[in-house]
Amino acid sequence: MKNIMVTGGAGFIGSNFIRYVFSQKDFKGKIINFDKLTYAGNLENLTDICEKYYDKRYFFIKGDICDRKAVEKTLEKYEIDTIVHFAAESHVDRSILGPEEFIKTNIEGTFILLQSSFNFWKNSKNTRFHHVSTDEVYGSLGPKGYFKETTPYDPRSPYSSSKAASDHLVRAYSHTYGLPVTVSNCSNNYGPYQFPEKLIPLIILNALEGKNLPIYGDGKNVRDWLYVEDHCSAIWTILKKGKLGETYNIGGECEKQNIEIVKKICSLLEEIKPSSKNPFLKSKKYSDLITFVKDRPGHDKRYAIDCSKIKKELGWKQAYDFDKAIRETIKWYISNESWVKSVKDGSYRNWLNKNYSYR
Ligand code: NAD
Ligand code: DAU
Numbered sequence: 568m569k570n571i572m573v574t575g576g577a578g579f580i581g582s583n584f585i586r587y588v589f590s591q592k593d594f595k596g597k598i599i600n601f602d603k604l605t606y607a608g609n610l611e612n613l614t615d616i617c618e619k620y621y622d623k624r625y626f627f628i629k630g631d632i633c634d635r636k637a638v639e640k641t642l643e644k645y646e647i648d649t650i651v652h653f654a655a656e657s658h659v660d661r662s663i664l665g666p667e668e669f670i671k672t673n674i675e676g677t678f679i680l681l682q683s684s685f686n687f688w689k690n691s692k693n694t695r696f697h698h699v700s701t702d703e704v705y706g707s708l709g710p711k712g713y714f715k716e717t718t719p720y721d722p723r724s725p726y727s728s729s730k731a732a733s734d735h736l737v738r739a740y741s742h743t744y745g746l747p748v749t750v751s752n753c754s755n756n757y758g759p760y761q762f763p764e765k766l767i768p769l770i771i772l773n774a775l776e777g778k779n780l781p782i783y784g785d786g787k788n789v790r791d792w793l794y795v796e797d798h799c800s801a802i803w804t805i806l807k808k809g810k811l812g813e814t815y816n817i818g819g820e821c822e823k824q825n826i827e828i829v830k831k832i833c834s835l836l837e838e839i840k841p842s843s844k845n846p847f848l849k850s851k852k853y854s855d856l857i858t859f860v861k862d863r864p865g866h867d868k869r870y871a872i873d874c875s876k877i878k879k880e881l882g883w884k885q886a887y888d889f890d891k892a893i894r895e896t897i898k899w900y901i902s903n904e905s906w907v908k909s910v911k912d913g914s915y916r917n918w919l920n921k922n923y924s925y926r
Contacts, residue, residue, distance in 0.1 A: 818872025
């Protein structure tokens with residue numbers, strides 16, 4: 568892996584992945600971050616990486632994966648040998664309100680990347696297309712059982728359907744044309760730099776400001792939580808040791824009901840930043856802010872990943888324990904005030920203009 572194109576590298580997991588790869592002693596190559604900078608793309612997530620590596624080992628291209636010419640030009644100019652494909656519309660609620668962008672980016676964009684890399688790599692060796700996907704393609708579980716790599720697909724939201732379609736396309740390019748691909752399907756991530764539309768950062772930031780903590784339905788839906796750095800290490804392991812054409816499930820083996828997560832955040836906040844000293848709380852406790860709201864349409868009940876394949880075959884395992892990592896995550900959102908402020912006031916979207924030298 569000399570020249571890695573990371574699509575969606577300005578997003579939550581992509582930016583954590585770029586930081587993770589640069590911290591690996593055995594990586595000596597370059598990373599080209601190809602990102603459209605939608606509302607979810609935030610170059611402030613990578614300020615430290617820019618300062619250290621920009622124009623030497625880290626490059627940024629503002630581009631859309633649906634733009635075939637921009638994709639082809641990037642593959643050629645940077646002699647890309649590895650693609651790690653994160654770019655997607657990622658939020659289920661948004662897909663319910665407006666599915667069109669999901670179909671465009673997640674399906675059409677993935678197709679353009681596949682076709683362009685196939686054309687570009689025709690006579691090359693040692694190339695790889697890694698597709699980052701989700702456990703949501705498998706549908707919803709009852710109280711028992713786990714998603715395995717062999718579980719039939721049963722996507723139920725516009726988001727998960729678009730990801731399922733992209734997974735099928737990736738496998739079709741492997742099976743039909745011999746494109747060197749690997750696929751991973753991962754459970755819910757949490758950690759630094761997550762956009763506060765997702766449950767965990769939304770609850771932390773709302774609580775700190777004394778706003779309601781919205782819980783959909785009865786709060787008993789279950790997700791399997793994985794610290795983002797563990798997702799990054801799993802992808803890195805697949806890139807190094809994964810078998811071509813294979814799919815690997817990645818999960819935290821950490822099932823929690825949403826209500827448990829929200830209560831846990833409230834109790835940790837009482838410890839780290841007591842409500843009695845928080846002027847926004849006005850003699851309330853954080854847990855007093857919990858508010859049950861109308862359920863998400865088609866809300867999947869339970870996700871749980873069986874990740875024994877990547878553990879047994881590739882020797883990966885999670886390094887982070889939930890109690891410790893959620894505490895660190897809360898502290899990160901408290902101590903990174905300027906990141907939070909620019910996300911809230913929207914000024915993160917001007918990062919490129921403010922930091923002209925990185926254009
Ligand atoms: P995110 O929404 O934080 O980031 C997505 C990034 O993709 C943004 O930087 C955005 O600007 C970019 N992007 C969107 N459309 C683009 C386009 N047309 N061209 C180029 N760039 C574009 O998402 P995330 O949470 O970091 O998720 C990354 C990937 O991981 C997604 O493919 C998602 O399906 C998958 N995934 C996420 C989770 C999770 O818990 N967040 C779990 C499993 C899998
Ligand atoms: O499972 C992997 C998926 O996890 C990824 O593929 C998606 O990209 C990612 O967004 C995430 O999807 P979820 O829908 O599970 O994440 P979200 O944070 O939106 O919601 C987590 C759970 O919390 C879910 O059951 C819905 C619930 N929820 C969410 C929000 C935003 C609430 O109860 N209240 C909320 O305000």
